[in-house]
Amino acid sequence: MTTVEDALTRAHRTRNTFLRITDERAAAVVSQGPLAGMPFAVKDIFDVRGTRTSAASRVFDDRPDASRDAEAVRRVTAAGAALIGKTTMSELAYSGLGVNERFGTPTLSRAGREHVVGGSSSGSAAAVRAGVVAFALASDTSGSARIPAAWVGVFGFRPSLGRYPSDGMTALAPTLDTAGLIAARLEHVEAVDRILGGDPGPAPEVPVFVVPHEEYLSGCDGDVLDRFHADLARLRAAGFRVAERRLESLELARRLHRLHVPIVESEAYAAFGRYLEEPDLLSSQVRRRLERARTRLRQGSADPLYGSVSSLRRQFRRELGNALLLSPATEIDAPAYDDVRASAEAHDEVNARALALTMVLSYLDAPSLVIPFGGGGLPRSIQVSGASGWDGRVLRAARQLGAAPGLSETARHW
Template sequence: MTGPGEHRTPENALAQAQQTQNVFLQFTPARAAIDAPGRGGELAGVPFAVKDVFDVRGTRTSAASQIFDRRPSARRDAEVVRRISAAGAVLIGKTTMSELAYSGLGVNERFGTPTLTRGGRQYLIGGSSSGSAAAVRAGVVAFALASDTSGSGRIPAAWAGVPGFRPSLGRYPSAGMTSLAPTLDSVAVIAASVAHLETIDRILARESPAVPEPWTPAFVIPHDEYLARCDRHVLERFHADLACLRGKGHRIVQRRIEVLDTVQRLHRQHVPIVESEAFAAFGAYLEQPNLLSSPVRRRLQRSRTRLQEFGSTALYEAMPSLRHQFGQELGSAVLLSPAAEIDAPAYVDIRDSPELHDEMNSRALTLTMMLSYLDSPSVIIPTGDDFAGRPSSLQLSGRAGQDRRVLSAAQLLAPARARSPRESTSPQ
C-alpha cells in the first residue's frame, strides 16, 4: 500500500493525530510504541484508526455518548481490529463520530464536530463516521475503520472527498462493534485510495488476492425521478462526472430500475428500520434528562410518536423480495448515483437551527439508505472539486455479494478525474 499515512512511523502519525481538533476521542500510544517495532505482515507498520464503536482492548468503547460513560474497558479487540492488526497495521487511536452513530451530518455537541474549511466557512464532514473520514482526509492515516447503517461511512467519505466502502452484509465480522440497528449495521472502510479499500476488504473478508477476470463492467444510472429531490449543484456535478467518464470511453446507460421506486415508497410510508431498531435500543434513555444530545433526543422522540401509529413490519417483510428483485434488475451491471441529495451544510447554519439540522440529516441519508435496504455493496470514489471547492464524488453499487466486482469497477473509474491540486479545504 502506498499513499497518505504509509511512509511515516506510527509514532509520527500519532503525533500528527494529537494535533488535530475534533477528530480523535482516544489515542493508543502503547500500540504505536509496542506493536510497531518489528511488526511483519502485509500492512507492516501502516498506521490506522478506528471509529469509537469498535472495541479496542484497554479502552472504553464510548460511541461518543454519555450512555456509555461507565462502560468498562474492552478486554479484547473487535474482530475486524484484530484482523487488521494481525496483518501488521498499527492502531493510533479511536475517532469521533455522531452520538450513537445516529446521524448523517457528523455533529457531536459533547466531543466536538469535525469540519472542513472552505471559503472561510466551516462545513460539516458528514456522519456518523466523521472522525474516520477526517483522519484519512488529513493524511494522518492510510485508512480507518468505520460503520455504515444508513450511510454513516459513505456520506463522510463523499463529503471529505476520499474513497469509502460499505460491503454486503456479513462480509466482515461485526463481533465487538456497538450496534445501532442490527438489521442494517455494517462495518465499513474509509481510505486514501480505492486500492487501499481493495486490500483492506481482502484482509477483513479473509480472501486471497483477486485473480483478474475478463470482465468489462456495464454502468447504469437511475431514472430521473429517482434523483428528482437532489439539489441542483449535486445533479450538475453528477452529470459532469458522467460526461467525463463517457469521454474516457466508458459506456453508461440510463434505465428505470423499478425496485428503487418501490423501496423509496415503502421507506416514506413506514417507520424506517433504523428508527425502529434505534428506538428499541435507546428509547428508554429519553426518560433520563440531559443524557442524550438534542439531535438524538429529537429523533428518538419522533420515532416514538410514529411507532404509536405506524411500524416497520412491511419493510422487514419486503426486504428479501426487494433484494432479489434488485439483483434481477441490475444483473452484473454497476449502478452509478450521487451519495447524497445535498452538499455538506455549513456548520453554523445547522448549529443555529434544529429544524434545518433535522431536515438536512434526513436528506443526507436518503440515497444511501435505499441501497442499505437492498444490501448493495457500495463504493464512494472522489471525482474532484467543483469551481466552488465542493468535493464531488460518485457512488458505485452492485447486487449483494458482488463486492469484488464493485471494487474493481471503482478502481477502473477512480483515476478518471483526480482531485484538483488546489487544496481548498482542511480538517478542523
C-alpha cells in the same frame, strides 16, 4: 506512507477528531504482514482492548474497558497495521451529519466558513482527510461511511452484510449495521477488504453501468446533479457504457421507507429508547429522533419493510442484470456548521437529505463504494453499487475506472 511516529504526532494536533490516542499500542506494533506499519484509526463503536467503547455518548459512561479487540480490529492489527486511536462520531452512530454536542464536531474550512464532514463516522473521515491515517474502520447503517467520505473527498466503502465481522461492534440497528472502510487510496480499501472479507473474486470484464432515472434523483441540489452528469460524460468519453434505467426496486424501497417506520428508527428505539426517561443523558438531536420513533411506533411499525427487503434485493439484482449502478452519494453538499445549528428543524431536514440516497441502498444490501472523482473546488465523488455479494465486482470496477485514459490525475492515481 506516513510513519507511525508522524501519525501519532499529527493525531495529537487534530481537533475534534480523536477521542483516544493509543500511543503505546501504536509504538509497539510489529511491522510485518500485508498491512505492515500502516497507520489506522477506528470509530469508537469498535472495542479496543484496555479502552472504553463510548459510541461518543453519555449512555456508556459507566461501561467497563474492553477486555479484547473487536474482531475487525484484531484482524487488521494482526496484518501489521498500527492503531493510532479511536475517532469521534455522531452520538450512537445515529446521524448523517457528524455533529456531536459533547465531544466536538470535526469540520472543514471552506470559503471562510466551517462545514460539517458528515457522519456518523465523522472522526474516521477527518483522520483520513487530514493524512493522519491511511484508513479507518467505520460503520455504515444508513450511509455512515459513505456520506463523510463523499463530503471530504476520500474513499468510503459499505460492504455487503456479513462480509466483515461485527463481533465487538456496538450496534445501532443490527438488521442494517455493517463495518465499513474510509481510506485515502483505493489500494488501501482493497488491501483491508482482503483482510476482513477474503478473496474478492475474479476481475470482471469491462463493466457496464446504469444510472437511475432522473425522477429518482430529483431531490438532488442542482450543483450535485451538474457535477454528476459531468462525471458521467467523462466516463462515456473514456469508453465506458453508461445508460439511464428506471430501477423500480430503488423507488419502491424509498416509498416503503417514507410510508412506514424505518428499520433504523425501530431498532434504535428498541436499543436506546429507555434513555429518554433520563434527563440530560442524550443529545438534543438523538433525543428528537428517538421521540419521533416512539410516536411513529405508536401508530405503525417497520414490519412492511422487514417483510419486503428480501424481495427488494432480489428485484434489484434482476434489474441490474450484469450492470453496476452509478449515483451521487448524497443529494447535497456538506452544509455549513452554523446552518446545521440554526434550528432543530434545519438540522433534521438536512440530516434527512444527507441520508436519502445511501439509505435506499442499505435496504437493498448493495455494496457501495464512494470514489473521489477529481476536479478542483468542492470535493466531488461518484458512488458505484452492485447487488448483494458483488463486493469484488464493485472494487474491481473502481480499479478499471481509475485506469481509464482521459480521467483526472486524481482518478488515475487510485
